[in-house]
Amino acid sequence: MLTLIAILLDGLIFASWIFIVAVGLTLIFGVMRILNIAHGSLYAFGAYVAAWLVGQYLSAGYAPMGSFAVLLLSAIIVGVPMGFIMERGLLRFMYGRDEVIMVLVTYAVFLILEDAIMLIWGTDAYFAFEPYSLLGNTEIEALVFSNYDLAMIALALVVGALLWWGLNHTRVGKYLQVVIHDRELAQALGINVTRVFTITFMVGAVLGALGGAFTAPQISVTPGMGVEVIVLAFAVVVIGGMGSFPGAVVGAVLVGIIRAAAVHLLPQLELFIIYAVMALVLVFRPQGLFGQAEARKI
Amino acid sequence: MRGMLSKTEIGLFVALAVLLLAKLILPEWAVTLGTVALARGLVVLGLLILWRTGLISFGQALFFGTGGYTVGLLRVYGGLTDIFVLTLLAFLFAGLLAYLLGLLISRYREIFFAMLCLAFSMMLYGVLVKTEVLGSTDGFNVVGLTLFGFPIEGNTLQTVNYFWMCLLACAMSILVHRYLSSTMGHLSPAIRDNEIRVEYLGVSVQRTINVKFVIAGALAGGGGAITAIAVGHVDPDAMVYWLISGEFVFVTIFAGTGSVAAPFLGSVIFELLRTYAFEYMPLLWQLTMGTVLLIVIVFLPNGLWSLVQRGPRKG
Amino acid sequence: MALLHADNLSKSFGSVIAADRIEVSIEEHEVIGVIGANGAGKTTFVNMVTGYLKPSSGRIFYQGRDITPLSPRDITRLGICRSFQVPQVFTSLSAFDNLMIALGVAQKGMFHLLRPLRRKELIDAADAILARYDIAEYRDQPAGLLPQGVRKLLDIAMAMVHDPNLVLLDEPTSGVSVHEKYGIMDVVMAALKELGITVLFVEHDMDIVERYAKRVLAFYEGAIISDGDPDTVLKDDQVRRFVIGEEPQATRPQTAGATHA
Numbered sequence: 001m002l003t004l005i006a007i008l009l010d011g012l013i014f015a016s017w018i019f020i021v022a023v024g025l026t027l028i029f030g031v032m033r034i035l036n037i038a039h040g041s042l043y044a045f046g047a048y049v050a051a052w053l054v055g056q057y058l059s060a061g062y063a064p065m066g067s068f069a070v071l072l073l074s075a076i077i078v079g080v081p082m083g084f085i086m087e088r089g090l091l092r093f094m095y096g097r098d099e100v101i102m103v104l105v106t107y108a109v110f111l112i113l114e115d116a117i118m119l120i121w122g123t124d125a126y127f128a129f130e131p132y133s134l135l136g137n138t139e140i141e142a143l144v145f146s147n148y149d150l151a152m153i154a155l156a157l158v159v160g161a162l163l164w165w166g167l168n169h170t171r172v173g174k175y176l177q178v179v180i181h182d183r184e185l186a187q188a189l190g191i192n193v194t195r196v197f198t199i200t201f202m203v204g205a206v207l208g209a210l211g212g213a214f215t216a217p218q219i220s221v222t223p224g225m226g227v228e229v230i231v232l233a234f235a236v237v238v239i240g241g242m243g244s245f246p247g248a249v250v251g252a253v254l255v256g257i258i259r260a261a262a263v264h265l266l267p268q269l270e271l272f273i274i275y276a277v278m279a280l281v282l283v284f285r286p287q288g289l290f291g292q293a294e295a296r297k298i
Numbered sequence: 299m300r301g302m303l304s305k306t307e308i309g310l311f312v313a314l315a316v317l318l319l320a321k322l323i324l325p326e327w328a329v330t331l332g333t334v335a336l337a338r339g340l341v342v343l344g345l346l347i348l349w350r351t352g353l354i355s356f357g358q359a360l361f362f363g364t365g366g367y368t369v370g371l372l373r374v375y376g377g378l379t380d381i382f383v384l385t386l387l388a389f390l391f392a393g394l395l396a397y398l399l400g401l402l403i404s405r406y407r408e409i410f411f412a413m414l415c416l417a418f419s420m421m422l423y424g425v426l427v428k429t430e431v432l433g434s435t436d437g438f439n440v441v442g443l444t445l446f447g448f449p450i451e452g453n454t455l456q457t458v459n460y461f462w463m464c465l466l467a468c469a470m471s472i473l474v475h476r477y478l479s480s481t482m483g484h485l486s487p488a489i490r491d492n493e494i495r496v497e498y499l500g501v502s503v504q505r506t507i508n509v510k511f512v513i514a515g516a517l518a519g520g521g522g523a524i525t526a527i528a529v530g531h532v533d534p535d536a537m538v539y540w541l542i543s544g545e546f547v548f549v550t551i552f553a554g555t556g557s558v559a560a561p562f563l564g565s566v567i568f569e570l571l572r573t574y575a576f577e578y579m580p581l582l583w584q585l586t587m588g589t590v591l592l593i594v595i596v597f598l599p600n601g602l603w604s605l606v607q608r609g610p611r612k613g
Numbered sequence: 614m615a616l617l618h619a620d621n622l623s624k625s626f627g628s629v630i631a632a633d634r635i636e637v638s639i640e641e642h643e644v645i646g647v648i649g650a651n652g653a654g655k656t657t658f659v660n661m662v663t664g665y666l667k668p669s670s671g672r673i674f675y676q677g678r679d680i681t682p683l684s685p686r687d688i689t690r691l692g693i694c695r696s697f698q699v700p701q702v703f704t705s706l707s708a709f710d711n712l713m714i715a716l717g718v719a720q721k722g723m724f725h726l727l728r729p730l731r732r733k734e735l736i737d738a739a740d741a742i743l744a745r746y747d748i749a750e751y752r753d754q755p756a757g758l759l760p761q762g763v764r765k766l767l768d769i770a771m772a773m774v775h776d777p778n779l780v781l782l783d784e785p786t787s788g789v790s791v792h793e794k795y796g797i798m799d800v801v802m803a804a805l806k807e808l809g810i811t812v813l814f815v816e817h818d819m820d821i822v823e824r825y826a827k828r829v830l831a832f833y834e835g836a837i838i839s840d841g842d843p844d845t846v847l848k849d850d851q852v853r854r855f856v857i858g859e860e861p862q863a864t865r866p867q868t869a870g871a872t873h874a
Contacts, residue, residue, distance in 0.1 A: 035409055035413075090592075093596075094595075098408075099408055099409050100352075100354050100408055100409065100412065101595060103354075103356075103409065103412065104354075104547070104551060104591065104595060105592065105595060107544060107547070107548075107588075107591070108587075108588040108589070108591035108592045108595070109588065109592075110588070111584040111585065111587045111588030111591065112584070112585050112588035112589060113588075114584045114585075114588075115581055115582060115583070115584045115585035115588075116585065118581045119581055119582075119585075123581075227540075227541065231416065231420060231540055234413060234416070235417070235420075238413055238417075242409075267428065268425075268428040268429055269424070269428070270424070270428060271420065271423065271424025271425075271427065271428065272421050272424035272425050272428070273424075274420075274424070275417045275418070275420040275421045275424060276421055278413075278417045279414060279417045279418060279421065282406070282410065282413070282414050282417065283402060286405075286406060286410055476729070477727070479729050479730065479731070480726065480727045480728060480729055480730060481714070481717035481718055481720070481725065481726045481727070481728060481730045482726040482727055483730075484710070484713070484714050484717065484730045485714065485718070485726075487703065487705060487706055488703045488706070488714050490705075491702075491703040491704050491705050491706065492701050492702065492703055492704070494697075494701050495701040495702065495703065495771070496718075497684070497685045497686045497689075498663070498685050498686070498689055498694070498695065498701065498772070499686075499689065499714070499715055499718045499719070499771070499774075499775075500686045500687075500689040500690045500718060500719065500775060501686060501718050501726075502686055
C-alpha cells in the first residue's frame with residue numbers, strides 16, 4: 001500500500017516537472033511544426049538564472065518567501081527575450097523548409113547554447129536550496145515527501161489551467177487553435193500568422209525556462225542538465241501526440257507513473273521503460289494518443 | 299562498365315594507398331585518432347544512404363554501440379579475441395538488429411523516423427546504464443586481443459587496427475558506391491521525391507528503406523567495433539547516448555552526400571577539429587559545431603563535398 | 614473472360630458515397646472514356662482498381678483473378694498501370710532519370726534491383742521512350758520544372774514501362790491548354806495503340822471523349838448512369854443533364870426543389 005502511494009506521488013511529482021517542459025515543446029510543435037531541441041537549453045538557462053538570482057536575492061537579505069517570485073521572474077526574463085531572439089533572429093528565415101531541417105537548425109542552436117552556458121556561468125555547479133528547504137516535509141507513515149516537490153504538482157496544475165484558459169478564452173489562444181488546426185485556413189481568415197508564431201515561441205520558451213527555474217532548488221545546477229530533459233520531453237510529447245495539449249497532460253502522467261513504478265519495483269528498467277512506451281505508442285498509434293492522423297491525397 | 303573500375307573507385311584505391319603510406323609519417327596518437335575518425339566515417343557512410351532517401355536517424359549510436367558492445371561482450375563473456383572475427387561479428391549483429399527494428403521503423407518518415415530511432419537508442423542506453431552484467435555506466439575494457447592467434451597490444455594493435463580500418467573503409471566505400479549506382483540505390487532520391495510513384499512502379503518503398511536501414515546499421519556496427527578496439531574501452535555515454543547520434547548527424551550534414559568519400563573526409567576533419575578544440579578552447583567546441591551546422595544548412599546545403607566538387611572543375 | 618470486371622463495387626467516406634454499386638466489365642483492346650462531374654466517383658473508381666483505395670464492398674477481378682486485396686505495387690506487377698491527375702514524377706530528377714528509374718525497376722530477374730542502373734540497353738530504351746512521347750528536348754531538365762503538358766506525358770510514359778495490359782489515365786489533359794490537348798492525346802493514343810494496350814481514360818472535355826473513346830462510361834454520384842458507344846451515351850438525356858450540364862434548369866434526381874443558385 002505504501003509502495004502504491006509512493007509510486008503515485010513520485011509519479012505525479014515527476015509528471016508535473018516534465019509536463020511543464022513538454023507542454024512548451026508540444027505547443028511550439030503544434031503551431032509551428034518545429035521540434036525544438038534547443039528547448040533543453042532554455043530549461044538549463046532558466047535553471048542557471050534562477051539559481052543565480054535566488055542567490056543574489058537572498059544574500060541581499062530580502063524575505064526568503066519572496067524567492068518563489070524570483071523563480072517565476074527568472075523564467076520570464078529568460079524565456080521572453082530568448083524566445084523572441086531565436087524566433088525573429090533565426091527560425092523565421094527557415095520557415096517553409098523541411099521539418100527535418102528545422103530539427104537540425106534547433107539542434108545547432110542547442111549546441112551553441114550549451115557552450116554559451118559554460119561561457120557565462122563556468123563549469124562549477126550552482127546551488128539554490130533555500131526555497132526547497134523553506135517549505136519543510138510531509139510524512140505519510142514511513143514516507144517523507146518534500147513539500148516543495150508536492151508544490152510542483154500544484155504549479156503544474158496552475159500552468160495547465162492557465163494554458164487551457166488562455167487557449168480557449170483569449171483571442172490569441174483561439175487564433176493559435178486555428179493555426180494548429182489548419183494553417184491555410186488561418187491565413188485565409190486574416191490571422192497574423194507571423195505574430196502568432198512569435199508569441200507561441202515566446203510562451204513555449206518561458207515554459208521551458210519555468211521548468212528549469214523551479215527545478216533549480218531541487219538539484220545542483222551543472223552544465224549538460226538540458227541534455228537529458230529534452231529527450232524525456234520528446235518522449236512525453238510523442239506519446240501524447242505532437243502538438244496536442246491534452247496529449248501532453250496524459251503523456252506526462254503516463255511517463256511519470258510508469259517511471260515511478262519502475263523505480264520502486266524494477267529499478268534497472270527506469271530509463272528503458274519510458275522509451276519502450278514511446279516506441280510502443282509510435283507502433284500502434286504513430287500520431288500519438290491524442291494526435292490527429294494526416295492523410296495524403298493523390 | 300562491368301568488371302571495370304569507375305573513376306570514383308580508382309580514386310578510392312588511391313586514397314587507400316595514401317592512407318596506408320601515411321602510417322609511416324603519422325605519430326602514434328594520430329594513428330589512433332585516424333582509426334577512430336575513419337570508423338566514425340563508416341557510420342556516416344551509412345547515414346549518407348539514409349539521408350539521400352530523405353531520412354535522418356537521431357539514434358544511429360544504437361548500432362554504433364551495438365558494434366562496440368558486441369566486441370566488449372564477446373571479449374569478456376565469449377572469450378573471443380581475434381580482431382577480424384570480432385569486427386565481422388559486429389557488422390553482422392548490428393545489421394541483424396537493424397533488420398529487426400527496420401521492419402517497424404521503415405514504416406515511418408521524417409520526424410517520426412528520426413524519433414523512433416532515438417527511442418530505440420535510448421532504450422539500449424537505459425538498459426546498459428542500469429545493468430551490472432553489461433558493465434553499467436563504466437562499461438568494459440577491451441583488452442587482450444589477438445591477430446590470427448597471436449596476442450597483440452599497444453602500438454602493434456593500433457597499427458594493425460588502422461590498416462584494417464583503411465581496408466574496410468575502402469572496401470565499404472566501393473560497395474556502397476556500387477549500391478548507389480544500382481537501380482535500388484537510385485531509388486533513394488526517388489523515394490524522397492515521391493513514394494506513391496515508386497509504389498506504382500511496382501516497388502515496395504518499405505522494403506527498400508529497410509534494406510537501406512540494414513546497410514546503415516551494419517556499417518555503424520562495424521564502425522563501433524573498430525572504435526572499441528582502438529580506444530580499448532566501451533561505455534554507454536561514449537557509444538550509445540543520443541549526443542553521439544547527434545554528432546553522426548552533424549558530420550553527415552557537414553560532409554554532404556555528394557560522394558562516398560565525403561563521410562570519411564568530413565569525419566577526419568571533425569575529429570581533428572575536436573582534438574584541437576579540446577586542447578585550446580574546450581568551452582567553444584559545441585558552439586563551433588552549432589555555428590558550422592547553421593552555416594552549412596543555410597549556405598552549403600550539399601555540405602563540404604560540394605566545395606570539393608566545385609574546386610577541380612574550375613581548374 | 615473480361616480483362617477487368619468490377620462486381621458491385623461501393624465505397625463510402627463517412628456519409629459520402631463515392632462509389633455506388635459499380636458493375637462494369639472491360640474487354641481487351643477497348644478504348645473507354647469516363648465522364649462525370651467533379652466528385653462523381655471517377656478517380657475513386659481508378660483508385661480502387663489500382664489498389665490505392667480499398668472498396669467498402671464488392672470485388673474487382675482481373676483476368677478472372679480477384680485483385681481487390683492487392684497493393685498498388687502488386688497490381689502494377691500484374692499489368693494494370695495508371696497515370697495521375699496531378700503528375701506523380703520525381704521532381705528533383707531529370708525527365709531522363711525518371712524514366713531510367715522506371716525502366717530499372719521494371720526489369721526482371723533475381724536481384725535485378727542491385728544491377729547498375731546506367732546500362733546501355735536501359736539508356737537506349739529511355740531515349741526511345743522520350744522520342745516516342747515527343748519530349749526528348751526536355752531530357753535533362755528536372756521534372757519539377759517541366760511544363761504541365763510535358764509532365765503529364767512523362768507521368769504516362771512512366772506508367773507504360775511495365776508493358777501493361779490495361780492502363781488507366783486519370784485526366785490526361787487536365788491543366789493543359791486547349792491547343793496542347795489534342796497533341797497530348799494523339800501522342801498517347803498512338804503509343805498505346807501501337808502496343809495494343811486496353812485504355813480507360815477519365816476526361817472532362819466531351820470533344821476529346823467523342824474523338825478518342827470507342828465506349829463511354831458516365832458517372833453520377835458514384836454510380837454509372839450510362840454505358841455504351843459515345844454517340845448513345847453523349848446524347849442520353851440523363852447524361853446531358855447531370856454530366857454535361859447542358860440544361861440550365863437541371864435538377865438533381867430524386868431531390869425536388871434543388872436548383873442552381
